[in-house]
Amino acid sequence: MxxxxxxxxxxxxxxxxxxxxxxxxxxxxxxxxxxxxxxxxxxxxxxxxxxxxxxxxxxxxxxxxxxxxxxxxxxxxPQLNLPIGNPGELRVHGSGQAGSSLTVRGATTGYGFREGQFFSLVHDGRRYLHSVATAATAPVGGVLTLAIEPMLRVSPGDGDLIEMAAPMIxxxxxxxxxxxxxxxxxxxxxxxxxxxxx
Incomplete structure (x- = not known):
């Protein structure tokens, strides 16, 4: 680790x-x-x-x-001068994902994901740094698909943690x-x- x-x-x-x-x-x-x-x-x-x-x-x-x-x-x-707010307790929603999008669950309704905002995906105890490619707003229910960059380097498992409030490299x-x-x-x-x- x-x-x-x-x-x-x-x-x-x-x-x-x-x-x-x-x-x-x-x-x-x-x-x-x-x-x-x-x-x-x-x-x-x-x-x-x-x-x-x-x-x-x-x-x-x-x-x-x-x-x-x-x-x-x-x-x-760090994402200096970017107020993060309360994105929710984000997790990967569904397994077998690949490419330049990531479906997540647990987002706070109405939370605005900003273009360029960083997050880390935790898969098998290891962190992968990504950013949001297109601004999005979390709908009621908290499930949405985020456009991301770079492309996913691993296929995350359902329920893998997303560190949006405090990303790590x-x-x-x-x-x-x-x-x-x-x-x-x-x-x-x-x-x-x-x-x-x-």
Whole structure:
């Protein structure tokens, strides 16, 4: 199971990026360019933590980053200045789903899902980060189909958890996780990259 990274020190900067495994097929003799979409698009985030003078706090974070390189790590995926409200207790509605839509249940009636709003799908104890591709409003009964991106990378089971109120990104740690900076004031700085596994 992926290791939950500590809440402190907090990120000073957060740079998410979408990783696209598709591509354009450009014919050599001047025909029409075609787009080839492949399964496996996912997200990564580059994190720079706020420098701290609390050595015990920094060493605990470093320890989890090093373990996260081998075992995987997870952390909240912030959506700054986006009031989330009460989306409800969302679950996958029905098994065998695939592609760019996801039917969910348990949504609060009238809840407005915003275009670009992130959520994590929890399947077999692992989180997959997605976003809502088209704004939607939950109907009475709380069952609706959301257009999502990227395409589903796994076929979720009926009842799998959807973390809409507090999405998480989970993957392997890369970047400068094996080192840290210590300046003349004794401030310790950390930075790393967290990339979804697939």
């Amino acid at each position: 992926a290791i939950l990274l500590p809440a402190e020190p907090v990120p000073q900067s957060w740079t998410p990026r979408a990783m696209d495994w598709g591509g354009e097929l450009v014919p050599v003799l001047g025909g029409e360019t075609q787009r080839l979409n492949r399964l496996g698009d996912r997200f990564a985030v580059e994190v720079v933590l706020t420098p701290t003078q609390d050595a015990a706090q920094a060493l605990a974070y470093i320890s989890r980053l090093r373990r996260g390189r081998r075992e995987g790590a997870r952390m909240p995926f 989970e993957g392997f740690v890369g970047g400068n996780e094996q080192g840290w900076t210590v300046d003349i004031a004794g401030t310790i700085g950390l930075s790393f990259i967290l990339t979804e596994r697939g």
